[in-house]
Amino acid sequence: MLHDPAQLDLMFQALADPARRSMVERLSRGPASVSQLAEPLAMSLSAVVQHLNLLEASGLVRTEKIGRVRTCQIEPKALQAAEHWINERRLSWERRLDRLGDFLAETE
Amino acid sequence: MLHDPAQLDLMFQALADPARRSMVERLSRGPASVSQLAEPLAMSLSAVVQHLNLLEASGLVRTEKIGRVRTCQIEPKALQAAEHWINERRLSWERRLDRLGDFLAETE
DNA sequence: GCAATAGTTAAGTAGTTACTTCAGTGTTGA
DNA sequence: TCAACACTGAAGTAACTACTTAACTATTGC
Numbered sequence: 322m323l324h325d326p327a328q329l330d331l332m333f334q335a336l337a338d339p340a341r342r343s344m345v346e347r348l349s350r351g352p353a354s355v356s357q358l359a360e361p362l363a364m365s366l367s368a369v370v371q372h373l374n375l376l377e378a379s380g381l382v383r384t385e386k387i388g389r390v391r392t393c394q395i396e397p398k399a400l401q402a403a404e405h406w407i408n409e410r411r412l413s414w415e416r417r418l419d420r421l422g423d424f425l426a427e428t429e
Numbered sequence: 430m431l432h433d434p435a436q437l438d439l440m441f442q443a444l445a446d447p448a449r450r451s452m453v454e455r456l457s458r459g460p461a462s463v464s465q466l467a468e469p470l471a472m473s474l475s476a477v478v479q480h481l482n483l484l485e486a487s488g489l490v491r492t493e494k495i496g497r498v499r500t501c502q503i504e505p506k507a508l509q510a511a512e513h514w515i516n517e518r519r520l521s522w523e524r525r526l527d528r529l530g531d532f533l534a535e536t537e
Numbered sequence: 538g539c540a541a542t543a544g545t546t547a548a549g550t551a552g553t554t555a556c557t558t559c560a561g562t563g564t565t566g567a
Numbered sequence: 568t569c570a571a572c573a574c575t576g577a578a579g580t581a582a583c584t585a586c587t588t589a590a591c592t593a594t595t596g597c
Contacts, residue, residue: 337441
């Protein structure tokens with residue numbers, strides 16, 4: 322579920338916006354309400370809610386509404402899935418370089 | 430340079446598209462020409478070149494033209510920068526949970 | 538009860554993105 | 568030398584994004 326291409330699209334798309342990254346950054350320091358997330362951002366509450374909905378759709382953030390307050394949390398598993406995709410590609414490239422190095426050493 | 434917000438925008442934006450991710454995936458297995466990158470994709474060469482230009486602008490891919498062939502390579506440092514941003518946020522969240530755990534254990 | 542609070546939803550708009558086709562440019566091999 | 572090759576660039580278009588404002592709903596505290 323976390324590795325399907327459409328989910329990765331959503332996660333990377335979500336991380337591509339500085340406002341959304343700053344919301345993730347804020348949430349990495351602990352849960353926050355929508356208003357708290359909006360406070361440092363120079364845009365309407367409405368815009369923040371729309372960003373938040375994207376973050377939630379991507380799986381990076383989970384929210385729970387209690388009374389009139391919506392509390393938001395990071396979902397570390399989703400962050401890890403994005404991290405993992407990148408890491409795999411980088412490792413694959415590095416393994417290839419190692420093999421190439423071995424080959425060159427052998428034929429020396 | 431690799432950590433400035435605009436560069437992260439470009440990198441995550443680049444990774445948000447399945448065609449571009451498949452190009453990165455192909456390149457993680459070794460260098461390739463533009464035509465080789467295009468071959469498995471159901472779109473015009475021109476579209477592939479446009480994706481490639483985005484990947485290059487993001488810093489994720491480096492290309493070099495020799496004669497009429499443009500050879501493309503992954504830039505692992507850029508991949509690592511994206512990976513690092515995500516990892517920092519996740520670790521920050523996990524450290525917070527640890528402190529919370531310690532606190533609860535103490536006050537028990 | 539009722540004003541203030543916290544968020545939601547819809548509609549509109551300017552700007553961006555992901556393509557397409559088509560008409561090039563420069564390189565190479567026979 | 569010249570046709571095939573490997574791209575490149577411009578222009579057009581449909582769909583999508585990141586906002587805005589304004590009108591709304593549900594909760595809370597006095």
